[in-house]
Structures are given as structure tokens and as C-alpha cells.
Amino acid sequence: MKLVILGGGGFRVPLVYGALTGSPLIDEVTLYDSSTDRLRTIERIIRQLPAGPRVTISTDLARSLTGADFVFAAIRVGGAAGRIADERVALGLGLLGQETIxxxxxAYALRTIPVMNHVAETIARVAPDAWTINFTNPAGIVTQAMRRVLGDRVVGICDTPIGLVKRVSRLLGVDLQTEEARVDYDYIGLNHLGWLRSVRIDGVERLGGILADDSALDQIEEARLIGKDWVRATGALPNEYLYYYLHTEEAVASILHGGQTRGEFLHATQGRFYEAACCTDSPLETWRSALRNREETYMAEARDEDRREEDVAGGGYQEVALRLMTAIATGSRERMILDVGNAHARGRVSDALPDDVVVEVPCIVDGDGPHPQQVAPLALDQLGRIATLRASEAAIMDAALTGSQNRAWEGFSIHPLVNSPALGAKLLTGYTAAHPEIASLFA
Known part of the structure; x- marks a missing residue:
């Protein structure tokens, strides 16, 4: 089977390839990217990994996709420099400057959706039977845009929910990812905005015991980030990105105090990595050192401690992608949290949300693809956060697909971390000036 990795010159591509080396599922991997230099660097690293599928590189999108069985999409439109502008324009107005929140x-979605729409149309034309696994950020709204073309054959993935589930699994001594009927859990939300609300083993609710135990909560990164008392009071374990919604002022102050945004940090460190990797006999070791530095500093503005070893290893989107591909290709059943359409063959995930909204929920995956599982109704505060955020993102998606400045202004203005038409207008002006892709969209 053939896997195509879009964004194949990206820094984390060797993680995906490394996950494939122990699996007979994929025998051919094509790396597609707009940068030949980065493709060659990543190809050299892969050559130093244990032998796995045959690898080819290409800068031709349609040729790369032809004959694909699976497409892994991890494209960064505008590169790290674009991310820096996303962060700095917002920070300049006293707002949170973060890649997806x-x-x-x-802004990232506004310039990415037109590109991913073209990608989806190309997949539909040259590889209509392929399954697309989207990790291009912001993953939820990009997946929703691609579903307009590819329908259920595009699935969004994220490693943060699986990291949370793994941490709870370690505490309970039971693998919650198993498909066994004796294990069940309830997780609902959007990408980077979700809650683990129930964990049942043999029909017995176990989440309450974890929330009541300070020593247990100390083992859960999300509880340490957001506050043990808060997760106990709300009765749910939130996705770690809820930190940015619940501690917005602290996050903005921490980023400004640090003097360097996450984008600026990655632009500098990964720039040095690509420069060094092209000129060394051991690019793999250079990559491993840079990867370790990247993982240890993840969400550093939210922490007052070093990131723990078990948390660094807690997720892994390459693992999620491999499990998803294996279940679809072989018909084996897997339980995992995925970004899928609210409406599906068995009904709706939530009657409170429109059919086309992409939600992040537990799914059972088999040869027919993901089957979203029934979850409890949304609490009013959860519904409010989801509805406001998705309305903002829907306006941005419309703007990206139609070139409507008014819809873009609306999207920026009604976002829950902006909530101001005046600030929305300033954001639109700032991002239009900072990004040629956005200026071209509105031209």
C-alpha cells in the first residue's frame, strides 16, 4: 500500500516513518513538499533509520498523490515565518498569540484552507479511494473544509486527547484504548477544546476517584496545567489547550515576558537544524537532539516546571495515524479519539450541533472507517464554548473559500478570546498586511 505524506520535508516526518518500520502495512512512502532541500534532508535522516518502506520524494502534488491508499496531510502554509506573524499581530493588540488558539x-486557517481545498480536490481527482488523515492545523476547521470535497474519507487526528487517555490509563492500570466492551470513556469537544467526562471499567465509574485524589491528579499533566481544584470542581479532565481559555491573561503575560514566541523559537532552532543536518554525516543524531529540545519546551508558557518524561512520551500523532491506517486496511477494530463529522450513518454525535460540524469524539475504527460512539449530552458551558468557537471558525472558513472580508471580520470579532468588532477589524488589517496569502485572498 502507498502512503503519501504532504509536508514531507517537515521536521516530524521521521517519527511517522519510524512508526511504519515495524508494520507490514505500507510498502511505499512518497514525501511531497514544496522545498526540495528540506525533502532531501528528511530523506537522509530516514535512510539512517531501520529499514522500512521504500521512499521517494517529489514536489509535484498530483504525481505524488496518484495511486495513494492513504494520505497524511501535515502542511504548514507560510512556514515558521507565517506562524511568527500569526503570533505577533495578536500580541501587539494584547491578545493571545498562539498557533491554533x-x-x-x-489567521492560520484563513491562509491554509484555500490550499487544503486544492489538495482535497486533487485527491478526489487522482486518488478518489484514498483515506486522508489530516494533521494540518488548525486541524478541526481544516478537516471540516476538506470534508466538503472528500466527505467521510477525510479524518482529523490529534495527539493531545490520546495523551490524556494514556495518562488516565496508567493511573487505572487498564488500557482505555482497547476495544474491549468492559472499558468505556466519554470525551467530547472540538480539536484543542475538549473534555474527558467519564471513565467506566466493568460498568463502574472511575473518573470521580481520580478527581478526588490529589496524588492522582499530580500525575495528570492537564490537571497540573489548569488547576487541580478547577478540574475537581467541574468534574471533568480538560484537553490541555483549555489552559489558553481559562488562563488567558497569564498565558499572554508569560509569552511577552519570555521575549520570544513559540514560532520564533521553532524558526530559530529548526532553522539551525536544517542547516546543520545537510552538512553532517549523522543527520539522524542531529534530528534526535533537536526533537528532544522541541518536545521538552512544548507549551512552556503554561508551565512553571520542567516537562516530565512520561508526559513527553504521552501522545504521539504518528501512533494515532498508524493505528487508524491499520484498522482501516485490515479490518481490525481500534478505539481512538478522532475528528469526524457530527452527522454519520448511525445518527448524530450531538443533537445540539449542526450536521457539518467536525467534532472530536471516541470512535471505533474498522475496515469501513471510523464509527463515532454515543456520548452524553453537552453541559451548557461546554456547548457555549463549542458553539461560539465554531461560529467564529465557520465565518473564517467562508471567508477563505469566498474571499469575503466581512466574513473574516466577523470571524475574528466573535472569537471567544477577542469578542470585539473593533479588535476584529484591527486583526484583519494586521493579518492582511502581514500575510501575502491573505492579501491575495481579498484582492
């Missing part, structure tokens, strides 16, 4: 995420 807040106005920075909306």
Missing part, C-alpha cells in the same frame, strides 16, 4: 489560529 485565538486569532492566531484563525
Amino acid at each position: 485565538g486569532p492566531g489560529g484563525l
Whole structure:
């Protein structure tokens, strides 16, 4: 089977390839990217990994996709420099500057959706039977845009929910990812905005015991980030990105105090990596050192401690992608949290949300693809957060597909971390000036 990795010159591509080396599922991997230099660097690293599928590189999108069985999409439109502008325009207005949360995420979506729409149309034309696994951020709204073309054959993935589930699994001594009927859990939300609300083993609710135990909560990164008392009071374990919604002022102050945004940090460190990797006999070791530095500093603005070893290893989107591909290709059943359409063959995930909304929920995956599982109704505060955020993102998606400045203004203005038409207008002006892709969209 053939796997195509879009964004094949990306820094984390060797993680995906490394996951494939122990699986007979994929025998051919094509790396597609717009940068030949980065493709060659990543190809050299892969050559130093244990032998796995045959690898080819290409800068031709349609040729790369032809004959694909699976497509893994991890494209960064505008590169690290674009991310820096996303962050700095928002911070300049006293707003959160982050890659996927807040106005920075909306700007990222505004320039990414037209590109991913073209990608989806190309997949539909040259590889209509392929399954597309989207990790291009902001993953939820990009997946929703691609579903307009590819329908259920595009699935969004994220490693943060699986990291949370793994941490709870370690505490309970039971693998919650198993498909066994004796294990069940309830997780609902959007990408980077979700809650683990129930964990049942043999029909017995176990989440309450974890929430009541300080020593247990100390083992859960999300509880340490957001506050043990808060997760106990609300009766749910939130996705770690809820930190940015619940501690917005602290996050903005921490980023400004640090003097360097996450985008600026990655632009510098990964720039040095690509420069060094092209000139060394051991690019694999250079990559491993840079990867370790990247993982240890993840969400550093939210922490007052070093990131723990078990948390660094807690997720892994390459693992999610491999499990998803294996279940679809072989018909084996897997339980995992995925980004899928609210409406599906068995009904709706939530009657409170429109059919086309992409939600992040537990699914059972088999040869027919993901089957979203029934979850409890949304609490009013959860519904409010989801509805407001998705309305903002829907306006941005419309703007990206139609070139409507008014819809873009609306999207920026009604975002829950902006909530101001005046600030929305300033954001639109700032991002239009900072990004040629956005200026071209509105031209």
C-alpha cells in the first residue's frame, strides 16, 4: 500500500516513518513538499533509520498523490515565518498569540484552507479511494473544509486527547484504548477544546476517584496545567489547550515576558537544524537532539516546571495515524479519539450541533472507517464554548473559500478570546498586511 505524506520535508516526518518500520502495512512512502532541500534532508535522516518502506520524494502534488491508499496531510502554509506573524499581530493588540488558539489560529486557517481545498480536490481527482488523515492545523476547521470535497474519507487526528487517555490509563492500570466492551470513556469537544467526562471499567465509574485524589491528579499533566481544584470542581479532565481559555491573561503575560514566541523559537532552532543536518554525516543524531529540545519546551508558557518524561512520551500523532491506517486496511477494530463529522450513518454525535460540524469524539475504527460512539449530552458551558468557537471558525472558513472580508471580520470579532468588532477589524488589517496569502485572498 502507498502512503503519501504532504509536508514531507517537515521536521516530524521521521517519527511517522519510524512508526511504519515495524508494520507490514505500507510498502511505499512518497514525501511531497514544496522545498526540495528540506525533502532531501528528511530523506537522509530516514535512510539512517531501520529499514522500512521504500521512499521517494517529489514536489509535484498530483504525481505524488496518484495511486495513494492513504494520505497524511501535515502542511504548514507560510512556514515558521507565517506562524511568527500569526503570533505577533495578536500580541501587539494584547491578545493571545498562539498557533491554533485565538486569532492566531484563525489567521492560520484563513491562509491554509484555500490550499487544503486544492489538495482535497486533487485527491478526489487522482486518488478518489484514498483515506486522508489530516494533521494540518488548525486541524478541526481544516478537516471540516476538506470534508466538503472528500466527505467521510477525510479524518482529523490529534495527539493531545490520546495523551490524556494514556495518562488516565496508567493511573487505572487498564488500557482505555482497547476495544474491549468492559472499558468505556466519554470525551467530547472540538480539536484543542475538549473534555474527558467519564471513565467506566466493568460498568463502574472511575473518573470521580481520580478527581478526588490529589496524588492522582499530580500525575495528570492537564490537571497540573489548569488547576487541580478547577478540574475537581467541574468534574471533568480538560484537553490541555483549555489552559489558553481559562488562563488567558497569564498565558499572554508569560509569552511577552519570555521575549520570544513559540514560532520564533521553532524558526530559530529548526532553522539551525536544517542547516546543520545537510552538512553532517549523522543527520539522524542531529534530528534526535533537536526533537528532544522541541518536545521538552512544548507549551512552556503554561508551565512553571520542567516537562516530565512520561508526559513527553504521552501522545504521539504518528501512533494515532498508524493505528487508524491499520484498522482501516485490515479490518481490525481500534478505539481512538478522532475528528469526524457530527452527522454519520448511525445518527448524530450531538443533537445540539449542526450536521457539518467536525467534532472530536471516541470512535471505533474498522475496515469501513471510523464509527463515532454515543456520548452524553453537552453541559451548557461546554456547548457555549463549542458553539461560539465554531461560529467564529465557520465565518473564517467562508471567508477563505469566498474571499469575503466581512466574513473574516466577523470571524475574528466573535472569537471567544477577542469578542470585539473593533479588535476584529484591527486583526484583519494586521493579518492582511502581514500575510501575502491573505492579501491575495481579498484582492
